[in-house]
Amino acid sequence: MQIKTATEQTISIPRPEYPRPDWQRTDWQNLNGQWQFALLSGEAEHQISSQEPAHYDREITVPFSWASPLSGIGENVAGTGWYKRTTDWQPQTSDARIFLRFGAVDYECSVWLNEQLLGSHSGGYGSFELEATEHWNTAGSNTIVVKAVDEDHAWQARGKQGYGEIRGIWQPVWLEARPAAFIRNAKFETALSGEVTVALEVEAKQAGPARLSFKFDEGNVLVEREVQLTAGLNQWTESFTVNQPRLWSPEQPELYEGELVLSGSFGQDVVQTYFGIREIGSAAFGDRGYRWITLNGKPVYLNGALDQSYHPTGYFTYPSDEEMRQEIFLLKRLGLNFVRIHIKPEEPRKLYWADKLGILVMEDMPCFWGEPDERARSSYEREAWEVIQRDWNHPSIFSWVMFNETWGLFTNGMANSLTSGGEAKQSYLPETQQWVRAMYRWAKSVDPTRLVEDNSPCNWDHVETDLNTWHFYINGYEQVRNHVQEVVDKTYTGSSFNYIGEHVQSDAPLMNSECGNVWGIEGGAGDSDLAWHYRYMMNEFRKHEKLCGFVFTEFRDVTNEFNGYYRLDGTDKDFGYDAYVPGMTLADLHAADFVVIDAPPSETVAAGSQKTISLIGSSFSDRYHGQTLTLCWELWHDQLGTRVIAQSGEQPVRWSGYGTFSLPALALTMPAVDAAAVLTVKLVAEQHEVVTRNFIVFDVRSGKQHGAYEAAGQFISKPIADFSSCSFELAWSSLSEAKQNGAGTGGFAYELQLPDRKEQPFISRAELLFEASAKRVLARDAQGAKLLHHDISMMHGADAQVELNPNTYYMTDEEKHESRVEVWVDGEMIDSIVLPDDPADSRGALSWHYQQAANRLEDAGSYGYLCRVVLPGRVVAKLDAARVCRVELRAKQGGLALYGRNAGRYPLDLLLHYQ
Template sequence: MSLKTGFSNPSTSMPPLPEYPRPLLKRNSYYNLNGYWDYTITKTNQMPSTYDGKILVPFSPESSLSGVNHQLKPTEFLWYHRVLNDPRENKNDRVLLQFGAVDQTAAIYVNDCHLLSHEGGYLPFSVDITDQLIADENSLVVMVTDVSDTSYHARGKQKLECSGMFYTAQSGIWQTVFMECVPSTYIKNLKITPDIDTNSVSFELAMVSTDVSFNTKNKIKILISEGSSNPNKSNLVKQEFREEEFLEQELREEEFLVQEFLDQEFLKEEDFFHTSFTINLPELHYWSPEGPYLYDVSITYGDDVIESYFAMRKISTGMDQNNILRLFLNNKPYFHNGILDQGYWPESLYTPPSDEAMIYDITMIKNLGFNMLRKHAKLEPSRWYYHCDRLGVLVWQDFVNGGSSYRSWFVTIFPTIFPRLATLIKDNSYRLFSRNDEPGKKEYLSDMKRTVEYLYNHPSIVLWVPFNEGWGQFDSIKITEYLKTLDTTRLIDSASGWFDQGCGDVRSLHIYFTPMRFRPHKRALVLSEFGGYTLRIDSHTYSDTTYGYRHYKTNQDLTDAIISVYEKKIIPGIEKGLCATVYTQLSDIEEEINGLITYDRKVLKIEKKRIQKMNQLCMREASKMK
């Protein structure tokens, strides 16, 4: 059955997803390249001379929105082509071509010159195309291959032969493509680290320069102000004006000190110049789901000006008044009441059909009274996290799983029935965990580092999940230690579900069929998956096949079941040490119909007011933790 969410309305006059795709490092120079490109699919890697038709970027060829509806095979080559004009007004500028994500490998050509090959279907990358541009029209060609689940590469829940809990594999360009013009010396990366214990925020900048006369004596100017997305700001303008003016004055004084400091602190590393500095804030506004306060920041280095934002918040663990280990937010116990979110849409698969679609999902779960989303086996475009940042939703972020074909008896059936026995199995049994591949392990570590760099500045992300249910799991103790060197500001659920190796910040349980029993643990105790209850809504399903756990026939029956497990197990479990829950799941996906809403996002399958009341009771019980 063909389903659509109603959030997409592709127009020939307006490209899809026109919003600025990278809110954490924003420039005025922005040229969106989404829209119709030429495409063809071939059996060889010989560049084609003609193309078969049009594809709507950034939707994958497998999706209906792309206009192609073709499953790219591991032996096929997908070619994109479009014409580019030189966007520069200042010919001394450089032109960067930016890709949000291309699944799985991409080769970039400008005017038939090969500039870059990139591997990894989930992470952004860029290429400087300046030296290949000519005055007239320029040819951009992207060649894509995708072996999907036939190899060890990161793939998430994609499967060429999809069914049940594994979904349609997608390929190609699936996030926004754009160009930007930058000066010869520009800010390449920005890392922001808040510290509420010292009332300070640290900035680390990486600069790139093609100018042989690059002068490290250039001053960095920084201005911090109240974020434009802060709730009710328009109603507080008069109240906040003097405070805002005072903050600006204080930071201008700080700016002078920063400038003087930076004259001596540039370090050359590889192709980047690095520097760092710390600013003390005169007054703190904490970020939380109840009050997602953001600070805007503008940074100028030479001729380059970028805009970003940050939040003052702290994620940690600590003992409550009863000596039970809890998850802490801003140095206080805080219960994470969450939903599993896999980020699929019927007409566009991995790609959100619009900004509105992203906002709808996030707002919907928050309106129901939940405060957290676990982003499962997938990375989203930066704008998705931006909306979580500004709307106030905690995010548990999975790293994308890889490895060879999984043994369902080992990673699903056995640990579901015998969860305690699963914890006795060591994850250096690489064959059992589908991780005999040494290149795949190295690729996973590389992707982990790049993922942390990509998402580090988003305050909504509070916990990393390296492995889920043993899918491609290996050496999780060493992996957890490595991840801590990349990010000391967040918590880690090292092995979500089963095959726990005793490391990480939380003891993570998946309970679908066995009884729920909770007791305090030496790590914070979290129920990182449960539920999966199904309700089939006619005319809003993807297929005639139903996948899920415990089937119900009416909205009331489904709501009764969810409330029952909260009242009998979850809420009483908080006193016994339970620190977080993740209900499966936000929406139906293809054959899996265990969502709170249908796959097309048109029907809320539970009784809203009753679920809101349930969550109020849950958070009220959690508030007793001191």
């Protein structure tokens, strides 16, 4: 759809495009930009009052919350905001009706035009409009005054505004012209057959005949009806059929774009809109006693992310339309097909891009944080109605979530923990449960076309729902594996598991609606690598066909949670998977057709030992059904910088149907040397198309004192903890002394003793090998770690003090922290090596493998670069004579971390290789 803007607008206006591309008219005026503003903090009178402040002492940029930086105010205070501006805009026709429209205002809003009250609205998330025709000055300028009161009452629907408060006007404001009779609303309901049913609302000043036209798909869909209007609100239903319908899906987001036209003696009302033909549901397949979520009648595996929809400068208002489009693009490039908008309805323009680019949306209702008293319930119900009515036509939305984690549903004080517990369950009263059931059933009656969830739970407290979901935040392979298995085993029709009171499970689809390791760590994960945990968690999910989707926490980092796929500013994190399997990205873990490696992510094995690995196929797509695909595998390892393939093979596999099925097991023989051996699998279709990739790692140990490596000559291995001196002002060890860290400028020195002449008569060549990185110094390194108690305050934006968190070790991203290490041998500088970064991601397999506790991280995933320094002949000559040398590794400013045999990426200590 071409997005039109009024000719009066300029690109200097923030958010200049029409705010509702799903329901757009051409005669309009954008009121975003500079308004006069006054902010009065403290308790305000609740009655509607036109008593403006004595003067407006500043300007604010609409549509940004007055708490946000982009507003130009940037004051996070509750109170009353007064807005004022004038406009000389006039509609194109003199007899047009004029409406003043607001995307959203938090919380209680009153509006005056030319000193006449137009009306008021209560609720922070719903859109509303007020007719301004009667008081519009057609001969000159018009003055608009808006009073917005936001006092953070416990009964207000607020959601997770702790990340950034949406105070006052926080979505676009605009004027719009319409004829005397106009289309107020149209709800499109579609079927796979191509039948489209439209529930219409038309408002008319007077009775009379009219013509209604449906013009879509460049005229390929054209339907016209003669209708008889009565004065006031007219409601009726129309149906038509689209021939050879193109179905909407994330892979092919087909939209039927066009317009509705209402014409008659009153003129013509043209609304540009669109619809997508798709059906959302659930169904059991074969003889299974449980359902899967379906899209267009077929199972769909939901690879999703939790999206806080938070921006560092606009908070919950995006600075530009392009940034909203970019959000959907960033999700899709990861191979995700859906997003859960967390505890808030999304801006209409971002939902438009979800429709246009193709991503499914689970949209939450905003919660209140007090108790479920009468006022909280009534305000919630009003806003839920507004949200569903506004967003009905977005084909991307497949589910409404009425509540989250029982927030706002506890009586006698909110639960102070995010885990399940007696206190939380006891305070979720039976009468509140019945209200939640009523809200679920109400939403189903209002919108039977979508799935509805009563409560997205972390306390095992469903009541009645279309989606049997649960939350977990657990770290550690065995812990995740056992937890997921337990949930799957306890999920069946009639089970009381995950339900509260006397309520029991139906055959509703099982999916996870929040997961990750951010809260599965003592004191929180801080800012650390998530790549290692993520891969094995995806692997465990796909092993169970009963489980048909997940929501990973989260899309981007936010103010105190750093477990996003991306940084808050949208920059990339490097997961490091392509170092194991060339070309592998996160998208491989989100493939509809997947190969499960039913084994730990890493395992210690003896050199030369045998290992059998089970594989499982998982299919939630019929794309390859009936085809023979090729399973390609390799067992390889890095041997001192050289990639060595120990074993490889290919075998055909029949990809026959939905669900999980056994694939041929792999018989492996481990390398005969010390190695971090990698088993990789690729599923390949015709034309060499890679369907999915996966891997696991083995720490292969030779058991020899100095290690065993595939190279001619001999090795002397020196544990990196056995340094003879250290010149760093700040130095410390980690990973059970398998890693040595030095901050700033300084170095570590080692004394190496070589064999005497009886054992090695002549030394002709020698080189040093070691693994090293720069050392980024955190506050905890210099000041000591501080373990915070992570309670519900974190959901309100509490400071995580991330650099004091003992678990923090920044994941590899676009920000680099370079250092340089000089290699000195017996007082002579031999080489200088640039260490590009201090990285941590899945490549740090040994740092992950040797973590002491699953719920406490120590430099998790950190690793360095393999450094090889060939000693000059003159130095080798001295070494041949003395048979002892002093090696110094000196850092310049950027610090130095050295990784030993049980840390980092490479299974070696400081090595001297000689011949």
